[in-house]
Amino acid sequence: MSPSDQTTLRGHQIIGQQSLLADGKPVHAINPANGERLAPGYPAGGAREVELACQLAHDAFDSFRETDAETRAGFLETIAEEIEAIGEQITERALQETGLPRARLEGERGRTCGQLRLFAGVVRAGEWLDVRIDPTMPERSPMPRADLRQRRIGLGPVAVFGASNFPLAFSVAGGDTASALAAGCPVIVKAHSAHPGTSELVGGAIQRAVTRCNLPEGVFSLLYGSGNTLGQALVNDPRIQAVGFTGSRSGGTALLKTAQARPQPIPVYAEMSSINPVLLMPAALEARAEGLGQAFIASLNMGAGQFCTNPGLVLALEGEALERFLKTAADNVAASACQTMLTPGIHDAYRGGVEKLSALPQVQEVARGALDGDNASPCQTALFRTTGSDFLSEAALQEEVFGASSLVIACRDLDEMRAVCEHLEGQLTATLHLDDADIDAARTLMPVLERRAGRILANGWPTGVEVCQAMVHGGPWPATSDSRTTSVGSAAIERFLRPVCYQDLPEALLSPTLRDSTQGLPRLVDGKRQL
Amino acid sequence: MSPSDQTTLRGHQIIGQQSLLADGKPVHAINPANGERLAPGYPAGGAREVELACQLAHDAFDSFRETDAETRAGFLETIAEEIEAIGEQITERALQETGLPRARLEGERGRTCGQLRLFAGVVRAGEWLDVRIDPTMPERSPMPRADLRQRRIGLGPVAVFGASNFPLAFSVAGGDTASALAAGCPVIVKAHSAHPGTSELVGGAIQRAVTRCNLPEGVFSLLYGSGNTLGQALVNDPRIQAVGFTGSRSGGTALLKTAQARPQPIPVYAEMSSINPVLLMPAALEARAEGLGQAFIASLNMGAGQFCTNPGLVLALEGEALERFLKTAADNVAASACQTMLTPGIHDAYRGGVEKLSALPQVQEVARGALDGDNASPCQTALFRTTGSDFLSEAALQEEVFGASSLVIACRDLDEMRAVCEHLEGQLTATLHLDDADIDAARTLMPVLERRAGRILANGWPTGVEVCQAMVHGGPWPATSDSRTTSVGSAAIERFLRPVCYQDLPEALLSPTLRDSTQGLPRLVDGKRQL
CATH class of the missing domain: 3.40.309.10 (Aldehyde Dehydrogenase; Chain A, domain 2)
Known part of the structure; x- marks a missing residue:
């Protein structure tokens, strides 16, 4: 495809395929170098926007999580293409919104697209499914063994909170979003108020990728508003099943408390505070x-x-x-x-x-x-x-x-x-x-x-986090809220999955990934690894 | 070894290699069939016992988690042998304490020992380590890649709460204990007050296995007391790093709230409530x-x-x-x-x-x-x-x-x-x-x-849970407090692990499991599975 024309920023919430003007107090980006307020304003969303986005995400979940590896991987790659197609406009806007140097922002855009492609590879490789098959043992005594098959599925719609310090690599299409989408979870991003324009550009890229890949629109939404109201409302919505956050200790702790106080508590992956x-x-x-x-x-x-x-x-x-x-x-x-x-x-x-x-x-x-x-x-x-x-x-x-x-x-x-x-x-x-x-x-x-x-x-320095298979960007509290995981690298996909076991199910009801005839997927059969 | 003689129950707390008489109000088992109170009394432990057991567990953790696979697996097998050596006395006592039928209790003892041996096999197979190696790329441009290696280590000392309905398979040496020990975590069990005698017998078996395997004594302790006081104190102790629980929704929720309110929140794996x-x-x-x-x-x-x-x-x-x-x-x-x-x-x-x-x-x-x-x-x-x-x-x-x-x-x-x-x-x-x-x-x-x-x-019935690789005994809230895991089957070990990444470490400081020369361990090298 050819690069898109310069996009005019509109200050709209992106909810599925809709773009809505909310009616809350507008958020403006500030150029940190000179204190200048940047247009447009982004009127804060509220209960209506959260409701719309969550319902669409919920509606999209069952079909999105059953898309095959090629479709899901292709979607991630299409997002990367769409971000690249916007090209320099992202850097120009991010320069104004963040004060970060150009080279850093260009590198970060490359890293963001690289991350999306890494997760496309992860989806295709299929280790994340953790397929385990314990075949039936009809002759076993005193009791026969049933046929037992396990795979992992997405947790459900995920709320992602963009980070201030990585306007691309840990924001709208950053590591949390890429790994959640890879896991088959629809994503609703709460844009960081420091870089709403950069967020809108990237959000538009994902919105177009959803269309191009014929996915249900609720796979992605992007909301603007305050963390204390819109952010909290999002984490409180019963349709949200996990949260990804990168930011301050106080912000992460506040979301964690909300998630734990829900009638159904949900996992929060907050990367918060470290002095290294x-x-x-x-x-x-x-x-x-x-x-x-x-x-x-x-x-x-x-x-x-x-x-x-x-x-x-x-x-x-x-x-x-x-x-x-x-x-x-x-x-x-x-x-x-x-x-x-x-x-x-x-x-x-x-x-x-x-x-x-x-x-x-x-x-x-x-x-x-x-x-x-x-x-x-x-x-x-x-x-x-x-x-x-x-x-x-x-x-x-x-x-x-x-x-x-x-x-x-x-x-x-x-x-x-x-x-x-x-x-x-x-x-x-x-x-x-x-x-x-x-x-x-x-x-x-x-x-x-x-x-x-x-x-x-x-004999190195901790700044510079390689995006690879062996990376752990995580750690015990308060570095993160969950030391069992990483937010950078391929293992980040595991945060958004849960196992389901199928006992004696007729093949017609089994996911293709669990059928005997499936080729090319790594699996553990009777405790022995295949592939 | 030959079967032990009949053990006289003493009503002591088992703390490492010590047996201590606590001074709290004694707990007595009740024969549920006739309401008869069973000797001995088990005086409830309190702050002193929690402190002793937690300090020993903390002291044992660093060396226990670095034991090699053969030592760890041998320990689990030795526990099974020691339980089998007690033999019928466990069944006789459990009959009085639980009212469960003899055949069920004998089957459950077999299942408990089978579970311990399954985890011995899991430890030896080494999948739980999730070894990932991304070798250095010194020539990569614009930046060389460091040598990055990941493995998983135990979370730390684990508090296990015995279940009323599985006096063996989900109590002192049950699935939570077996999987936590397999992960390299010392375990402190809070015995269920309904079957303290059965607990003491099994606790003694583990205590002897610790000695026979020359492990640090703090690898295992068994405390008696009320869930509301001793149990809460245990979950509140900063040295405890995870909790396994099988029981009621109210009990599990209470422990979860305590774990979340700690200055450092910790994971709770509570299996609570399901109507199937x-x-x-x-x-x-x-x-x-x-x-x-x-x-x-x-x-x-x-x-x-x-x-x-x-x-x-x-x-x-x-x-x-x-x-x-x-x-x-x-x-x-x-x-x-x-x-x-x-x-x-x-x-x-x-x-x-x-x-x-x-x-x-x-x-x-x-x-x-x-x-x-x-x-x-x-x-x-x-x-x-x-x-x-x-x-x-x-x-x-x-x-x-x-x-x-x-x-x-x-x-x-x-x-x-x-x-x-x-x-x-x-x-x-x-x-x-x-x-x-x-x-x-x-x-x-x-x-x-x-x-x-x-x-x-x-076309089956949900009762009867196979202990195997593909089993998922878990589910969304309130079935459990963490749908991302299972408490039955080999994947239960993953609950007690966290990943650590080593960047450019000299080989002398690397765990043997991460060295290039290591043979026979499954690993992901540059994203490709070996073995």
Whole structure:
């Protein structure tokens, strides 16, 4: 197909194949760099829009979940094509709405389409079905065994909450949406109010893909409105069967509480809060303190520190090598240019968090970056230090400051470093910088890190999350609300599935995926893997 | 080994390798048939016992979860051997404590040991590890790919609540315990107060298996006390990381609320409440109304109806064939002997539930079974009928009556039958009785049944749950608190695992299961399945 013409943004809710103008208070995007309000307004939806979208999603579910792998995979690929067809307009609008650099937004668009295609491959490969067949044993004594077949089906309509910091890869057509659609679940996205225009463009792409693939319209809707009213109403709707969320701890916790208080509680996959400890082991620190200091600040500054995996905590043993690390880090912080944060609100929270840390008697400021007084949402990089014993005694030191702020902890010895690790809340990542001479010490820390984090890295930096089969972007509370899963990578599809067992069903009532004659699907037959 | 001598019951808490006499109010088992109180008393544990058991479990976790497959599997097999070595004493005590028939208890002991051995096989097969390896791509542009490896590890110490209705297969060494231990999680069991002696015998078997296998003592503890105090304290303990429960809706919901209100919420797998609709499709009903009526009451009466999968609801079209079915069913109910229920409390709840149903104007009594006035906990089989429209308008008709009670719904037509299915809460099972001529009608019901139940059967009865790979003993709320899993069968192990990803870790720090050199483990390498 040829690229679409420039789309005029309309500020409408996308509900199935309809575009509706809601009548709530309009949401406007704000250009965070200059505080300018962007047209159009997006009047907030309410009970009527939630009702319409949920009913359509419910109506679409039974047929959508039984679409064959080729249809479902083709749909995901068509969404990617439609996003690519919009091309530059997405980047231009996202630039205005987020303040993120062009290269990052172009890369993120590629990642979003790549993610959709990854899930198309996942759907075709069929591992997600987890087909298990235990054939009948009519002669078994004392009781014959029935014919038992298991597959997994989608949970039902899923509510997805777009993230502020990934306007494409974790928003309207992001990882949560792609994995839920792959699982056969209709999706209703609550657009993040920071980037409604980007959301409308991507939502339109999905809407067109639904049409092109002849799917029931309720497979996708996109609503605008406040999290506290429209978002809560969505999670409370009995037709919604799961929730995907990426955002703040307070936002995720609020949705979780609502989901748990429903007459029928439902799963919430909230990716919320992580400070991503980085452990500089003694030999590695001694050998390359300066190189680590430089690389650390490069990771810290990436995307103005607005990554879930931003290195917000560094642990090392006190001493000369740590001071060398801090000196280089301080120089690099001081040389850090001022960046634009995603929204004025995120900037306010960042400034508040940095001020709170600064004011604590246990904390020393190491360095601050440049500040651009003309920027309406400036990120002025901040680096602090404290000691292991102070960290252990002051809970506030463990609070996430979303943005380029980090705290270095000087530990007395390895036992204290281990105690600090045990004291940490759940994390998305934990990183070890180590040399061969550090292996034995690192080995004693591994069990603690495994209990605390979903991903453990060596000699790298946690920012940069590969979208692949083995990725875990998840972790114990409060990193996420469900440590049993990942929100990035192919295993994310498993969040939206449940198993169903069929006992002695006539073949005419069995899904084709469960019939004996089925070819090419991985399955466990009598406990033995086939394919 | 030779069978142990008869063990003298002591009424002690089993905490690791210690046996402690608690100082709370003693719990006594009651022989439900005659109301007689059985020795010894089991003084209730409290904060001290919870603290001791949780600290031991926490201390054991890191080493237990890293035991190799052979050690872990051998441990499960040793538990089975130790249970078999106790032999008849378990049956004798369980007979007194539960009123269940001898053959059932012997069968259940076999099933319990079979379950432990099934999980030994699951551990050895290694699918549960879900090993995924995405090798490094150093030449990839624009960015090289890191080496990424995923495995799953245990969640942490698990609290298991024994069930009243399966004193062996879903109690101390039952399915929850076996699957949690298989996953590498230490287990603390809260014994059901209805069968403390049976629990002590089985707990001793596990305690000896821990010693024989040289495992850390905290791998297993067994506590006695009330659900409201000791049980709640256990679920509130920060070291507990998941909960397995089989019991009432109120009990499961209470534990779930506690688990969700913790500073760190944890997963609860509660199997709670199901009335297991059985749909008699028109052609099948016409062809074999009498046979179905007879088989129905046989299933209803099994174990005095005290199964999670008891057929508590029958749906059919009104008419002559349904009346024939009801006539035979009524005759079989009237001929039903009085059975002993598990506890006086369960009997009281059963009688209350039956009386409540009887009193509803929408409900007609079809038949009652025999009543033995000398039995202290009699189950007098009960059969009721109502209409589809009455069922749709009266929520109380959907409440589970635990015991041999069932309600037949005469539906006006297939649309009403379908509406009744849509109206149902989540179920463990849904059953279709059908002939070839019913296939088309059944096909229109399948999507509804799949949304409502974890297992769908044809031409059988839901009682009798095969322990195998393809079984799903789970279902949407309130059948269970988590429809994404099963509590029976090999997939139950997945409830107690979470994934961890290792990025660029030196081989010396990698679990042997993740090394390139590992042989014989199923894994996904670059998205392709090996083995």
